[in-house]
Amino acid sequence: MTAPKIQQLALIAAALAGVAGAAGVILSAVSAHLSASPLLTTAASFLLIHAVATLALAALALAAPRRGGWFLCGAALFLFGSMLFCSDLAFRALLGVRLFPMAAPIGGSALILGWLSSAVAALAALASKAA
Structure with a gap:
């Protein structure tokens, strides 16, 4: 992947992270004022x-x-996984229904893979510096 493409994708990931952060603040407020569900x-x-x-x-x-x-792969897995996992929890807390069967486990698995991808990326970058 070229450096300009990496830059473009990194900035898109940063923008989506901003949206995810805003959603987290909104859900925190909803949890504090409307529903004290631990899921929320x-x-x-x-x-x-x-x-x-x-x-x-x-x-x-x-x-x-x-x-x-590799770092962007981890970022994409974080965004995808948190969307599925958190949407399923919020749907259950607020509407009493699931997003779809296995949404939370699939999302949670994506989050785990995101953390592992970030570890692989860091080790690969470290190895390329040592070589």
């Missing part, structure tokens, strides 16, 4: 944590463009 609190926390993690991966992709694709 968990969804808000996960959105906020993974929004910040996505921003960090986008920054790392910009700093290490040769390995940026």
Whole structure:
């Protein structure tokens, strides 16, 4: 992947992380004022944590463009996973229905893969510096 493409994708990931962070703040407010469901609190926390993690991966992709694709893979998995996981929890807390069967486990698995992808990206970048 070329450096300009890495930069474009990193900025898109950063923009989407901003949206995820805003959604986390909104769910925190809803949890505090409308529904004290622990599911909603968990969804808000996960959105906020993974929004910040996505921003960090986008920054790392910009700093290490040769390995940026791996960092962006992790960012994409964070965004996808938090969307599924947190949407399912919010639907259950607010509407009493699931997003779709297995949405939360699929989303949670994507989040785990995102963390593993970030570890692989960091190790690959470290190995390329040592070589």
